[in-house]
Amino acid sequence: MSEQTKRESLSEQLLQRATVSRFDVEQVVIVPVLAVVLALIIGGVVMLATGVAPQAVAQSYAALFTGSLGSVYALSETLTAATPLTLAALGIALGFRAGLFNIGAEGQIILGGIGAVVVGFSFAGLPIYLHLPLALLAGALGGAAWAAIAGWLRAATGAHEVIITIMLNLTSMRLLTYLLRNPPIQNPERTDPISKSVLESAQLPHLLDWLEPNLRLDAGIFVAIAAVVFVYWILFRTTIGFEFRASGLNPDAARYAGMRSGFIIVAVMALSGALAGLAGANQVLGVIGRVSPNFSGGIGFDAIAVALLGRSHPVGVLIAGLLFGALQAGGRQMQASAGVSLDLISIIQALIIIFVAAPVLIRKVFPWPFRSKAK
Amino acid sequence: MDVELRGITKRFGDVIANSDVNLSIRAGEILGLLGENGAGKTTLMNILSGLYRPDKGEILIDGKPVRIESAKDAIRAGIGMVHQHFMLVPVFTVAENVVLGVEPVGRLDWLDLKTARKQVEEISAQHGLDVDPDAIIEELPVGIQQRVEIIKVLFRAASVLIFDEPTAVLTPQEVEEFFEIVRSLRDSGKALVFISHKLHEVLKVANRISVLRDGKIVGEADPKTATDAELAELMVGRPISLGVEKKPATPGPPLLEARHLKVLNEREEFAVNDVDLTICAGEVVGVAGVQGNGQTELVEAVTGMRPVASGTLSFLGQDITRASTRQCHRLGMAHIPEDRRRSGIIGEFTIAENMVLNTYYDSRYSSGITLRWPDVYKASARNVADFDVRTPSIFNLSGNLSGGNQQKLVVARELSRDVKLIVAAQPTRGLDVGSVDYVHDRIIEARDAGVGVLMVSTELDEIMALSDRILVMFRGRIVKEFDAAKATIGEIGLAMAGVA
Numbered sequence: 046m047s048e049q050t051k052r053e054s055l056s057e058q059l060l061q062r063a064t065v066s067r068f069d070v071e072q073v074v075i076v077p078v079l080a081v082v083l084a085l086i087i088g089g090v091v092m093l094a095t096g097v098a099p100q101a102v103a104q105s106y107a108a109l110f111t112g113s114l115g116s117v118y119a120l121s122e123t124l125t126a127a128t129p130l131t132l133a134a135l136g137i138a139l140g141f142r143a144g145l146f147n148i149g150a151e152g153q154i155i156l157g158g159i160g161a162v163v164v165g166f167s168f169a170g171l172p173i174y175l176h177l178p179l180a181l182l183a184g185a186l187g188g189a190a191w192a193a194i195a196g197w198l199r200a201a202t203g204a205h206e207v208i209i210t211i212m213l214n215l216t217s218m219r220l221l222t223y224l225l226r227n228p229p230i231q232n233p234e235r236t237d238p239i240s241k242s243v244l245e246s247a248q249l250p251h252l253l254d255w256l257e258p259n260l261r262l263d264a265g266i267f268v269a270i271a272a273v274v275f276v277y278w279i280l281f282r283t284t285i286g287f288e289f290r291a292s293g294l295n296p297d298a299a300r301y302a303g304m305r306s307g308f309i310i311v312a313v314m315a316l317s318g319a320l321a322g323l324a325g326a327n328q329v330l331g332v333i334g335r336v337s338p339n340f341s342g343g344i345g346f347d348a349i350a351v352a353l354l355g356r357s358h359p360v361g362v363l364i365a366g367l368l369f370g371a372l373q374a375g376g377r378q379m380q381a382s383a384g385v386s387l388d389l390i391s392i393i394q395a396l397i398i399i400f401v402a403a404p405v406l407i408r409k410v411f412p413w414p415f416r417s418k419a420k
Numbered sequence: 421m422d423v424e425l426r427g428i429t430k431r432f433g434d435v436i437a438n439s440d441v442n443l444s445i446r447a448g449e450i451l452g453l454l455g456e457n458g459a460g461k462t463t464l465m466n467i468l469s470g471l472y473r474p475d476k477g478e479i480l481i482d483g484k485p486v487r488i489e490s491a492k493d494a495i496r497a498g499i500g501m502v503h504q505h506f507m508l509v510p511v512f513t514v515a516e517n518v519v520l521g522v523e524p525v526g527r528l529d530w531l532d533l534k535t536a537r538k539q540v541e542e543i544s545a546q547h548g549l550d551v552d553p554d555a556i557i558e559e560l561p562v563g564i565q566q567r568v569e570i571i572k573v574l575f576r577a578a579s580v581l582i583f584d585e586p587t588a589v590l591t592p593q594e595v596e597e598f599f600e601i602v603r604s605l606r607d608s609g610k611a612l613v614f615i616s617h618k619l620h621e622v623l624k625v626a627n628r629i630s631v632l633r634d635g636k637i638v639g640e641a642d643p644k645t646a647t648d649a650e651l652a653e654l655m656v657g658r659p660i661s662l663g664v665e666k667k668p669a670t671p672g673p674p675l676l677e678a679r680h681l682k683v684l685n686e687r688e689e690f691a692v693n694d695v696d697l698t699i700c701a702g703e704v705v706g707v708a709g710v711q712g713n714g715q716t717e718l719v720e721a722v723t724g725m726r727p728v729a730s731g732t733l734s735f736l737g738q739d740i741t742r743a744s745t746r747q748c749h750r751l752g753m754a755h756i757p758e759d760r761r762r763s764g765i766i767g768e769f770t771i772a773e774n775m776v777l778n779t780y781y782d783s784r785y786s787s788g789i790t791l792r793w794p795d796v797y798k799a800s801a802r803n804v805a806d807f808d809v810r811t812p813s814i815f816n817l818s819g820n821l822s823g824g825n826q827q828k829l830v831v832a833r834e835l836s837r838d839v840k841l842i843v844a845a846q847p848t849r850g851l852d853v854g855s856v857d858y859v860h861d862r863i864i865e866a867r868d869a870g871v872g873v874l875m876v877s878t879e880l881d882e883i884m885a886l887s888d889r890i891l892v893m894f895r896g897r898i899v900k901e902f903d904a905a906k907a908t909i910g911e912i913g914l915a916m917a918g919v920a
Contacts, residue, residue: 052802052805052806053805055805056798056801056804056805057801058812058813059800059801059804059805059811059813059814060797060798060801060814061813062811062813062815105731114741180837200873206803216690240784252562258829278790282790282793283789283790283791284780284781284786284788284789284790284791285789287773287780291766291769291771291777293770294766294767294769295762295763295766295767295768297762297763298762298764298766298777300725300745300763301725301745301757301763301778302745302777302778303744303745303746303748303749303778304746305744305746418516
């Protein structure tokens with residue numbers, strides 16, 4: 046064989062993809078599943094320890110299941126809760142990929158909600174195919190602008206984004222209270238802090254109300270799915286996503302490769318904020334129909350957990366978002382029918398994150414399914 | 421104290437790092453341990469110093485089997501290791517560093533620094549190490565810091581000392597002093613292991629040489645009779661040519677010109693202070709100097725990574741004083757960075773992704789917005805094959821490659837495109853003989869094709885072997901220029917120390 050053909054056959058071989066290692070499968074699939082199982086077991090122990098009767102524990106978990114997956118209504122509730130979580134978590138995951146800890150999703154959700162509601166109650170007479178996209182866009186821009194402040198401060202002055210986004214969270218909550226008490230946002234017919242309602246032409250249509258009027262699932266779910274695809278595309282198909290990932294994994298190498306770190310930081314934060322803003326817009330345009338003081342409801346903080354559980358991969362985030370949505374929908378049912386506080390769900394969620402973050406612990410508790418050695 | 425390794429085998433997953441290794445380390449003797457990167461030297465020594473446990477085999481000390489299961493066990497057994505990268509607290513004094521972890525305590529468990537100082541002085545005097553126990557580590561030159569590491573090991577009553585690539589950071593003069601210390605330790609009855617890839621150093625200082633290849637001991641040699649070429653062949657497993665064969669340079673027009681260049685470092689000092697420099701097409705200009713004399717900053721300024729404080733830089737007749745890294749790349753500059761792990765590659769990226777780390781935006785690989793992965797993969801596979809990066813697939817993570825292969829990956833990325841100037845900083849740091857040779861050949865090949873090369877290296881051998889002109893940098897200035905054909909190591913060494 047000549048040198049030339051030898052090299053050619055070698056490059057053919059090199060193009061073969063490596064098989065996925067057993068370790069990776071265990072780490073990505075088995076560990077999270079067992080983390081959920083273990084968290085549920087410990088949740089049961091907590092219930093027993095706080096005086097809940099064993100039958101009631103079983104009843105609670107039955108309610109958790111039926112409340113999240115057991116009926117069309119349950120599914121609708123699960124998906125309704127999962128939509129904003131997934132959107133905001135995608136933004137946070139994007140930040141993680143670029144090495145930025147955007148803890149400010151809550152504030153960006155609030156600004157996104159404000160943007161969406163303002164466009165949503167203005168422009169009477171616009172057709173839905175213009176008004177709704179415009180309102181969503183306003184939500185995205187609100188979140189993006191708010192997050193870009195943190196990005197710009199980080200890039201220009203080196204101030205840490207965690208501190209800035211926490212401060213911006215607090216600022217946004219005060220800003221919201223202020224805006225809700227004053228025109229033009231406050232509903233003039235009300236004395237309590239509540240905004241004008243979104244016009245019908247800007248509402249995310251409910252998808253299942255033809256089946257039953259109280260099914261809340263709205264078209265926001267499509268926005269979330271589109272966002273999953275979009276984030277995947279950005280991260281793994283585009284040059285700017287390549288820059289995001291490179292700067293996240295090794296900023297020195299990114300600098301060496303001539304990537305513009307300042308621009309990347311601002312771009313990532315803005316995109317991340319846009320996704321959180323969409324989560325806020327989704328709540329305003331689909332679920333609530335207006336803005337109230339606590340409309341964000343801590344979604345921005347739960348979303349951090351969702352992004353972590355989803356390992357900052359868009360598909361992982363979607364799955365984790367669905368899981369957390371199910372826990373929330375099921376948790377309400379659990380509270381209603383078994384009388385167990387919704388706080389238990391928060392405990393379970395927190396435990397899941399702890400176990401996912403400590404895979405060695407899972408391997409110790411459930412040694413059976415693991416064949417590869419921990420690294 | 422004699423140490424005997426018998427039948428040591430260690431696996432990591434499917435990789436056999438050591439396979440049935442037998443090795444004896446004897447008191448009053450210096451054992452040279454040679455091997456390519458990934459041959460299993462470090463694994464073997466980590467087994468001896470308690471960081472890893474062998475899958476099979478046993479360790480005997482003075483004929484009695486011992487179990488070494490932790491670093492503590494190793495220290496107790498009298499085995500100490502001087503690492504390549506020093507483990508010292510920069511703001512502590514020598515004495516404080518030496519006693520760290522095994523502090524002598526007085527009444528009420530108070531730290532007894534007086535005793536510590538005295539012990540450090542004693543050890544220092546006993547072995548001719550000449551170190552001031554009150555000096556602050558960060559104010560000491562690297563050569564002295566290394567002595568502190570040696571004192572640390574001796575303080576822990578080690579009778580077996582393992583040195584991992586100890587001369588990598590030293591000037592030629594410091595290397596000589598280091599050899600003196602090692603010999604004096606040997607004469608006082610210590611057993612020493614000297615791990616290195618520098619053949620002539622091993623030949624010079626060792627009493628016995630063992631060569632590791634692919635995890636196995638492939639041969640022993642007597643330094644009195646062995647030659648460089650024999651040892652290199654043992655290490656690599658095939659005959660290789662040592663040294664670079666090159667024709668005299670035929671320099672063309674100037675490519676890169678620096679005039680009165682001044683560059684600041686992080687501490688706002690002039691790391692590069694009034695440097696004038698010209699690199700012509702078709703010549704290799706070597707910048708010699710002890711690490712930390714402004715070479716890093718010079719390279720970063722030339723490649724657009726660090727702002728120029730004053731003076732001018734031009735490349736191909738264009739002013740690049742304020743050019744970005746991207747602009748420099750585009751004009752045809754290749755940069756082999758000093759520290760591949762820190763900035764040359766991204767360990768969590770695949771080989772293919774690393775292969776386009778600074779060309780991904782190019783029209784060959786991108787439509788402007790999206791990357792054309794199939795083209796990236798094809799080009800990567802070709803480069804991997806051409807530059808002999810050893811990997812089963814371009815989709816493997818580059819962090820899992822051995823150091824030598826990572827460097828080949830960097831070289832492949834930088835030299836596979838059409839470049840006019842190669843800026844190479846420590847292009848062969850930590851590489852084995854086979855790879856060093858390979859990288860050198862590629863650089864000379866590029867030179868012969870009319871590419872200019874600015875090479876910064878702390879390895880004088882490399883500077884001597886490749887350069888057509890040699891500049892010596894000391895405290896930010898170019899203090900001397902040599903014609904490579906006429907310069908001697910001694911002259912350059914003196915200039916590096918700032919004497920001439």
